[in-house]
Amino acid sequence: MRRSSAAPLNAFVLHRHDWSESSLILDVLTREQGRIVLVAKGAKRPHSQLRSILLPFQRLHLHLTHKRAESESEIHVLRSAEWCGGHTLPPAATLLSGYYLNELLILALPRQDAHPLLFDAYADTLLALQASPPSTHTTGTAGTAATLRAFELLLLQAMGVLPELGHITATQEAVEPEQHYRLEPESGLCRLGERAPVHDGLSGRALLAIQAALDQGDGAALRQQCQPVLTAIRPQLRAALHYHLGTTTLRTRQLMVDVQQLLD
Numbered sequence: 001m002r003r004s005s006a007a008p009l010n011a012f013v014l015h016r017h018d019w020s021e022s023s024l025i026l027d028v029l030t031r032e033q034g035r036i037v038l039v040a041k042g043a044k045r046p047h048s049q050l051r052s053i054l055l056p057f058q059r060l061h062l063h064l065t066h067k068r069a070e071s072e073s074e075i076h077v078l079r080s081a082e083w084c085g086g087h088t089l090p091p092a093a094t095l096l097s098g099y100y101l102n103e104l105l106i107l108a109l110p111r112q113d114a115h116p117l118l119f120d121a122y123a124d125t126l127l128a129l130q131a132s133p134p135s136t137h138t139t140g141t142a143g144t145a146a147t148l149r150a151f152e153l154l155l156l157q158a159m160g161v162l163p164e165l166g167h168i169t170a171t172q173e174a175v176e177p178e179q180h181y182r183l184e185p186e187s188g189l190c191r192l193g194e195r196a197p198v199h200d201g202l203s204g205r206a207l208l209a210i211q212a213a214l215d216q217g218d219g220a221a222l223r224q225q226c227q228p229v230l231t232a233i234r235p236q237l238r239a240a241l242h243y244h245l246g247t248t249t250l251r252t253r254q255l256m257v258d259v260q261q262l263l264d
Contacts, residue, residue: 008061008082009033012122013054014102018044026054026078027106028062031119035109038064040078050081057098057126059084074111090129094144096259097129100252101151107245108159117217118158124219125151145234146227150219152237153226157214161244163188165211177205183236185243202232 010031019025022045026038043050053060065079090098101122109115128147156162163169168181169188175181180192180201192201206229213222226233242248 007032008063010084010119011060011062012119012126013056013058013060014106015056016054024054029105029109029119029122030062030114031116032114033112034114035105035111036076037074037111038062038076038078040081043078050078053081053083055089056102057089059086059123090126091132093141094129094132096252096256097144097148098126100148100250100256101125103250103252104152104155104241104245107247107250108155115158118154121151121154121219128219128223142227142230143223145230146223149226149230149233149237150222152241153210153214153222154219156237156240156244159244161240165189165207165214175204175207177203177208179204181207183233183240185240199232202229202236 012029013026014029014035015027016024019039022042024040024043026040027035028038029035040050040054042048043054045051061082061084063079063081064076089095105122109118125147129144132141132144132147153162163183165183166175167173167189168175168191170190175189180198180203182190182192182196182201184190189207192198206225209225210222213225
């Protein structure tokens with residue numbers, strides 16, 4: 001016998017690929033169950049209502065169906081899907097940024113591990129990308145960059161690997177507003193070396209403001225605090241992500257670079 005989940009799951013499609021001539025395999029981020037994998041049977045058929053719904057960046061309500069004998073399987077079967085409205089595709093200049101977020105989530109999150117606050121942050125980040133001012137560059141504007149850096153911070157926090165930015169990790173000494181620090185993948189937050197250029201580090205004042213925004217769960221404030229320190233924070237977050245994700249190359253990031261080089 002088959003049964004459907006009692007309540008719909010709030011979800012976003014992160015990735016989809018073909019399975020047979022008429023069906024799809026979906027990697028989905030849900031608020032209630034975390035990242036799950038679904039089979040959408042018949043979704044590619046010309047008259048299937050799922051065909052125009054199961055797209056990235058669209059907030060969905062999903063109903064799942066499964067057999068009792070498969071209740072412990074990681075693969076779920078999609079029964080129906082409804083578009084919740086309110087979300088559209090990011091503009092062309094930030095579309096790759098949206099796929100970059102999806103790739104990060106697929107690499108970072110294990111299956112069946114719910115992160116409702118991160119789900120909400122992802123939805124908020126998509127709205128911020130949609131509101132980004134037009135740009136002729138594939139990498140977008142400084143506002144787009146700040147939006148990505150803010151989400152990277154939230155993702156590292158959800159993974160449990162972002163150190164508390166108000167204290168030096170090794171000594172728990174309080175950060176001083178006028179001093180400069182650096183986020184290291186292995187050792188956490190460290191004081192910037194005496195011979196290191198100041199622009200390679202982050203001021204204590206900036207770190208304290210970023211931590212305050214993280215504590216408040218305020219995505220807009222976090223993006224605002226990231227924007228003045230983009231040059232310094234970007235390589236530090238990139239190194240942290242590569243270290244904790246166990247990869248040196250993200251496909252979407254490399255694609256951004258390649259497209260920008262073509263345009264240049």
